[in-house]
Amino acid sequence: MKQSRKSFPVFIGIAILLLLVILLENLSAFIPNLPQVFQPTSPLFTVLKKAAVYSLVAVSMNLLNGFTGLFSLGQAGFMLLGAYTYAILMVPAVQKEQVYYLFGGCAFDFSLLDMFEGIFGSGGAGGAIAMILACLIALILAGCVAGFFSYLIGIPVLRLKSDYLAIATLGFAEILRAIFQWQKLGKVTNGANMIKGFPTFSNFNITNGSGETVLRLSTFVPFLISALCILVIVLLINSSYGRAFKSIRDDEIAAEAMGVSLFKHKMMSFVISSFFAGVGGALFAMYVANAQAKAFTSVMTYEILLIVVIGGIGSVSGSVIATFLYVACSEWWLRFLDSEQYLGSFQVPLLRNGFRMVVFSIVIMVIVLFFSQGIMGNREINIGGLLKKISKRSERRS
Amino acid sequence: MEYVISVLLSGISVGGQYALIAIGYTLVYGILRLINFAHGDVFMVAGLMGIYFTATMPFSVSIPLVLILTVVLGFTIERAAYKPLRSAPRMSVMISAIGVSYLLQNTATYITGGQPMTYPVIPFLSDTVNVAGTQTKWVVIVTPFLVLLLVFALTMLINRTKVGMAMRAVSKDFETSRLMGIKINSVISVTFIIGSALAAVGSVLFFTNYPAITPTAGAMPGLKAFVAAVFGGIGSIPGAVIGAFLIGICETIIKGLPSAWDVSVFSDAFTFALLIIILIFKPQGLFGEAATDKV
Secondary structure (H helix, E strand, O other): OHHHHHHHHHHHHHHHHHHHHHHHHHHHHHOOOOOHHHOOOOHHHHHHHHHHHHHHHHHHHHHHHHHOOOOOOOHHHHHHHHHHHHHHHHOOHHHHHHHOHHHOOOOOOOOHHHHHHHHHOOOHHHHHHHHHHHHHHHHHHHHHHHHHHHHHHHHHHOOOOHHHHHHHHHHHHHHHHHHHOOHHHHHHHOOOOOEEOOOOHHHHOEEOOOOOEEEOOOOHHHHHHHHHHHHHHHHHHHOHHHHHHHHHHHOHHHHHHOOOOHHHHHHHHHHHHHHHHHHHHHHHHHHHOEEOHHHOOHHHHHHHHHHHHHHOOOOHHHHHHHHHHHHHHHHHHOHHHHOOOEEOOEEOOOOOOOHHHHHHHHHHHHHHHHOOOOOOOOOOOOHHHHHHHHHHHHHHHO | OHHHHHHHHHHHHHHHHHHHHHHHHHHHHHHHOOOOOOHHHHHHHHHHHHHHHHHHOOHHHHHHHHHHHHHHHHHHHHHHHHHHHOOOOHHHHHHHHHHHHHHHHHHHHHHHOOOOEEOOOOOOOOOEEEEOOEEEEHHHHHHHHHHHHHHHHHHHHHHHOHHHHHHHHHHHOHHHHHHOOOOHHHHHHHHHHHHHHHHHHHHHHHHHOOOEEOOOOOHHHHHHHHHHHHHOOOOOHHHHHHHHHHHHHHHHHHHHOOOOOOOOOHHHHHHHHHHHHHHHHOOOOOOOOOOOOOO
């Protein structure tokens, strides 16, 4: 009972957040002549979409690094698996010839989207249902494939100690990247070329008969999926399994002595984290509208790791906040550092292409060295507590 | 036959270049228990410095300058990014190392503008030579001998000098050696200095044989050198050298296989597969000591 009362404000908070996203996205349709920021083409929405995707991956990495104490650097590899699973399952059969033109078509003509469109029809409400179902199943399968491979690789590598585990998972991600770029598998993975033509976020915008967008949902969809997945991870962390994970993080030997099966729980954390990294990878493919092995390098893993560190290792809400800050800074707010700027007639020195990333990495180093707790440390934002505080304050005032 | 010789020759030389980087990893890991992710990027920065300095200065000045500045860089990184975290958990130091690597790569992108830079032609090293009917560069021949010479000097340093003894003591037991009056910080600095100097030598040899340097050019050789260090048993210098030669040779063999099989994309993946295999079957590596956990 206590648990449900505690989590109730969280659900309300998430629901309000999702509603706000829909509102924000459609603001420009209702109120004309808004500033450029609210137009659908504004960087605001790019940032929101990317951050929604990345926050899921960051939280999944935090589950492993922050809550179970397993230092894994394989996140990009599992994202790659998820992205490719989603892409291969979702490219419509009519598109396949064109996408795989270098290899003379795809090895299998199956597409989830076609299957469901065959059942529900491809237009109107039937098309919408087909689209949603196909996407949902493809996302879950993307997670499952990533989870399955993480199980296979977990059997040997989870026995390793911290830094060896890091380098082994990093290596595994590199192996996956090489396999997916292999020309011999071109009929499935399209070799080193990108797979495109599958439904992306913008396909979720509701259009009327003449093709005009009635209701934009392209930012709402990644938010919804990420929020659901993060919610599941939070529930897991708060369960008895989550407590077992934390006990492993704090002291393996003590945990084992208390009857926590080390291998079982490590494996569980690893597979679940990879599952959500896979879903995150699929969302990433939807975000960039293509799937290409080249994108999922170890730099991506480092980026996500740094986000987790900035947010605070061991804090889910910290990871989410840090993701939004990180993505907003790198994609939008610090963009001006990359081009020449003038204060009056004075040209600000140093500003040139690439300077943004230098500033960025210095900031990250400062955080790593001097604020090793990150934004949140290992605390969480407590919506219920916040509400209570606010209501108390207003009571006092009246 | 000629083809086989040329593949083997270049394999040995690539292996030698990896060995020079791998020693830096293995020394640092032996003492700090830290995978110095930034080491590969120090190697890349040394390469870039080589390009910029040789453009304006004669080789007799620029190459020693590259060596000195790389050493300064390695020293600074240790003092600025690792020393403040001496008492922090190992994971934080590793994250700091990743942060440094990110910083070096981004700074290199900023300075070069992200363009691949071609390495200068160094007289003698870049000249071609005829070995058993195959044309190669002198660097290919020189590398293994130079590596062996440097490794010999290094083992002498570690086994015969006072600093070397201190390094061995610190790698055995951090706390006790501190109690014995060893200045931990200066020993660690010496380790980083040696590692960076060898990486600088490695960069001159490696990039002479390489078309261009990009800001990420250091990451992959760095990781491979680390795998070599793990393969040979981390903390062991001969192990790292043997591991590096083995990986270099295997990699060039895979690259040299008939193009119809199209397996050259796996030349990097092979290294990591080797890593996972060695970690499963012999986690302490070829010459490493088995670690025991005290409860």
